[in-house]
Amino acid sequence: MSDQTGARAGEESSTYAVEMEGITKRFPGVVANDDVDFAVERETVHALVGENGAGKTTLMNILYGFYEPTEGTVSVDGVPREFDSPRDAMDAGIGMIHQHFMLVKPMTVAENVVLGAEPTRFFGLLTDETAAIRTTRDLAGRYGFDIDPTDRIHETSVGEQQRVEILKALYRGAEILILDEPTAVLTPQEVEALYGMFEELIDEGKTIIFITHKLGEALEAADRISVLRDGRLVETVRAAETTREELASMMVGRDVLFDVTSDPVEYGSTTLAVDDLVVEDDRGIRAVDDVSFSVQAGEVFGVAGVDGNGQSELVEAITGLRPVESGTITFDGEGVTALSRRGRIGAGMAYIAEDRQHRSLVLEYDLLRNGLLGCQTLPRFSNGPFIDWDATGEYVDDVIAEYDVRPPDRDTTARSLSGGNQQKFVVGREFERDPSLVVASQPTRGVDIGSIEFIHNRLLDLRTEGIAVLLVSSKLEEVQRLSDRMAVIYDGQFMDVVDPDDVTEEEVGLLMAGERPAGGGQ
Amino acid sequence: MNRADLERLLDRLVDATVLERVVISFASLLFAIVVGGVIVLLAGIPATCRDPAFVFAGREFCYDPIEMYLTLFEGAGAFGSLTNLGLTLQETSVLLFTGLSVAVAFRAGLFNIGTQGQMVLGALGSALTIVWVAPSLPENVVGTVVIVPLAVVVATVIGGLYGTLPGLMKAYADAHEVITTIMLNFVAMGIAFYLVRNHVGDTTTDSVQTTPIPDFARLPPTIDGTRFSILVLLFGLAAAIALYLLYERTVVGYDLRTSGLAPEAADYGGVNAKRNIVASMTLSGALGGIAGAMYVLMVHYRWETDMPPLGFDGIAVSILAGNNPLGVIPASLLFGALKGGSLQIDFALGVPPELVEVLRGLIILFVAMPEFFRMIGSYAGYGTDGGETDG
Numbered sequence: 001m002s003d004q005t006g007a008r009a010g011e012e013s014s015t016y017a018v019e020m021e022g023i024t025k026r027f028p029g030v031v032a033n034d035d036v037d038f039a040v041e042r043e044t045v046h047a048l049v050g051e052n053g054a055g056k057t058t059l060m061n062i063l064y065g066f067y068e069p070t071e072g073t074v075s076v077d078g079v080p081r082e083f084d085s086p087r088d089a090m091d092a093g094i095g096m097i098h099q100h101f102m103l104v105k106p107m108t109v110a111e112n113v114v115l116g117a118e119p120t121r122f123f124g125l126l127t128d129e130t131a132a133i134r135t136t137r138d139l140a141g142r143y144g145f146d147i148d149p150t151d152r153i154h155e156t157s158v159g160e161q162q163r164v165e166i167l168k169a170l171y172r173g174a175e176i177l178i179l180d181e182p183t184a185v186l187t188p189q190e191v192e193a194l195y196g197m198f199e200e201l202i203d204e205g206k207t208i209i210f211i212t213h214k215l216g217e218a219l220e221a222a223d224r225i226s227v228l229r230d231g232r233l234v235e236t237v238r239a240a241e242t243t244r245e246e247l248a249s250m251m252v253g254r255d256v257l258f259d260v261t262s263d264p265v266e267y268g269s270t271t272l273a274v275d276d277l278v279v280e281d282d283r284g285i286r287a288v289d290d291v292s293f294s295v296q297a298g299e300v301f302g303v304a305g306v307d308g309n310g311q312s313e314l315v316e317a318i319t320g321l322r323p324v325e326s327g328t329i330t331f332d333g334e335g336v337t338a339l340s341r342r343g344r345i346g347a348g349m350a351y352i353a354e355d356r357q358h359r360s361l362v363l364e365y366d367l368l369r370n371g372l373l374g375c376q377t378l379p380r381f382s383n384g385p386f387i388d389w390d391a392t393g394e395y396v397d398d399v400i401a402e403y404d405v406r407p408p409d410r411d412t413t414a415r416s417l418s419g420g421n422q423q424k425f426v427v428g429r430e431f432e433r434d435p436s437l438v439v440a441s442q443p444t445r446g447v448d449i450g451s452i453e454f455i456h457n458r459l460l461d462l463r464t465e466g467i468a469v470l471l472v473s474s475k476l477e478e479v480q481r482l483s484d485r486m487a488v489i490y491d492g493q494f495m496d497v498v499d500p501d502d503v504t505e506e507e508v509g510l511l512m513a514g515e516r517p518a519g520g521g522q
Numbered sequence: 523m524n525r526a527d528l529e530r531l532l533d534r535l536v537d538a539t540v541l542e543r544v545v546i547s548f549a550s551l552l553f554a555i556v557v558g559g560v561i562v563l564l565a566g567i568p569a570t571c572r573d574p575a576f577v578f579a580g581r582e583f584c585y586d587p588i589e590m591y592l593t594l595f596e597g598a599g600a601f602g603s604l605t606n607l608g609l610t611l612q613e614t615s616v617l618l619f620t621g622l623s624v625a626v627a628f629r630a631g632l633f634n635i636g637t638q639g640q641m642v643l644g645a646l647g648s649a650l651t652i653v654w655v656a657p658s659l660p661e662n663v664v665g666t667v668v669i670v671p672l673a674v675v676v677a678t679v680i681g682g683l684y685g686t687l688p689g690l691m692k693a694y695a696d697a698h699e700v701i702t703t704i705m706l707n708f709v710a711m712g713i714a715f716y717l718v719r720n721h722v723g724d725t726t727t728d729s730v731q732t733t734p735i736p737d738f739a740r741l742p743p744t745i746d747g748t749r750f751s752i753l754v755l756l757f758g759l760a761a762a763i764a765l766y767l768l769y770e771r772t773v774v775g776y777d778l779r780t781s782g783l784a785p786e787a788a789d790y791g792g793v794n795a796k797r798n799i800v801a802s803m804t805l806s807g808a809l810g811g812i813a814g815a816m817y818v819l820m821v822h823y824r825w826e827t828d829m830p831p832l833g834f835d836g837i838a839v840s841i842l843a844g845n846n847p848l849g850v851i852p853a854s855l856l857f858g859a860l861k862g863g864s865l866q867i868d869f870a871l872g873v874p875p876e877l878v879e880v881l882r883g884l885i886i887l888f889v890a891m892p893e894f895f896r897m898i899g900s901y902a903g904y905g906t907d908g909g910e911t912d913g
Contacts, residue, residue, distance in 0.1 A: 321789055342792030353790055362784040364631075364900070373780070374791040376773045385772050
């Protein structure tokens, strides 16, 4: 891990709008923020970047009074503060605009803006509608927001709704605005308009903090950028003095290096072939855009990239959890594009899911019942409609022993295991079913160092046994070490497929940031 | 007591073994009896009576709590008359089905509060089926053999469909089943009331009810002087055992349970979680419907508005049973016994029925609360250290 250099951006010692010092936030079993020093200069736009789960939102929720930090102090305008609730933060001039808007749809823009702090008439008995509309119009005019206070929310666009949220915060006297992934739901034009609004707000003396995991946005809109990784603040830099590649490598980081020997082996036949695959995400936006590749038996094919570039959708389409818009998936020579998830499990596809706690395990179940997940219709574990608990029990005991799951007790619930032991159990359950393809998505996320090494070695064992492995990870180091070939995904497309032993980190960083190599790829 | 102590207690409670839970239940019962006794004693001071139970320090105490409890448990059937036993078992038999209805939903992580509504509609369906079909059947054993299963099937289908509805809303429209099932209870009662009063009811009376079902459609009483039929009890016991086996031993049960508890994990395991959530609610509703049929066939012999809240009691039965189908058997027996026993107090001691209801309520409250907190605690993630949250 790198040293703390959080205060680097503040050499000129101007007054900070926000200073968070030594912030640590622990949840049971997880350190979400680890000794973070985070400072924001007045009248600047400050971007907070990092991968999903890096602790960005937790840090901002602490600033907004939603969580109390386990350790550390928060100062606003140089005054130390302790917020018990968002209301305290609001009183101190902090406003937060969440990713999911909290507006009352049948009500007008003006009504939403003043909601909870309405101007009143007749000694507080009636809401003064006229005053509400006037105030909203004045406020919107001052910041150059194009919005009609009498429109009803359900008639407005997403971009307008965001402006209403910002007006709401301003109406309550916010001097510091926190925006959580403000561009996630906007069209490119609306994004431009948002950046314009940032400038207006800064001119009016406001301070803006926005959370994003898109590096381009941080570079374009922010004056300063802070990078979080695994709950720690890696560095705060000036946007003008950094590059996408530098940010990408800070975000992804280096893992502890292990000596993993990957002897070249003879590849077998093609196990998985993906052709012209197009997949949409939950919002109906194209997340995987015309991707083709194949994985041979005995090969580890890696997919590297910053989170949220279509990896999840790609993996879910291959494993049968997400419908395909167009293109084909061929597994062991058979077309499986339309085959059910259960059919694909039966055909020998193992899957280590990215979200271990919701996907690959039922936390309420003991290990015995978790051992059955996905295998319940395989003849080895059931006789017709009846589960063979004896066979399941033997299988689970074997997995626990071979994969060193602690505590070694099939009656403990999955919830009570540490992240590393949960993942070792999942890995064991999936690997021991004699698969011909293993899809491993973020297999070592949130896993302790010992377990990481163990899982890496097992993945390479599979390769030696002639099993095809598709490895998807946002840890560049991991993909580079384990893969025989490596694709870099950006915005739903493979930027390039490279030999991991033959590229520099900078070259991969460029690809991950969405820049095709100048000298023509391949 | 501070928050940390409370959390530690909750952890301990969630981790309790089956034996510990049984012991806790009995301790709670004892505690409820003590608290109830004090209330009975105090309630006897302001009351006026001809011969007080005893006089102490110049005050007259009208009710004797010990005598009252003795009557309660005697009335419950263990030492009482056959009639009392019949009353107890009659209540127990119907509660078995409503308890199972709630328990199968809970088992799959779903809260079906709509058993009452499913029971009301199931009861109406079976009553109307009998009223309409019976005239074309011979009034003998042949008629009974045809009409009783038919009525049960109709009630099962209607109750099941009425459970499917909130299941669909849960799976495909993200509408929480607690809200929808509570609202559907009112809808069910409203629909039934409207139909019976305006279209399908007994026109010879002002009450909102159907015409009574003929004798051959009534389940023959096993104990003279009561309406209890051993057939219903056996059917309920068989259902409890079958459901236990379904959830513990079969792939279908595993899939149902997984889908409700962790839909994403179910999908991962090759199960259509949405379809299974609907199936769980349908199964739950079907059991509520059967309870309604049993009520018509064994207890009331017609559908009448203001059915007793057996569906709501089913929630308490299920909680007390730890949502285990086998646990529903002793839990509904306790509830049935309290019902039988409280009728006996009414009858023998002249204690106001409201006070008896208080005693009954206290026992239910005390006995069910530890299990209730255990359930809430387990949903809230207590019970084991080292649980993780999402960063």
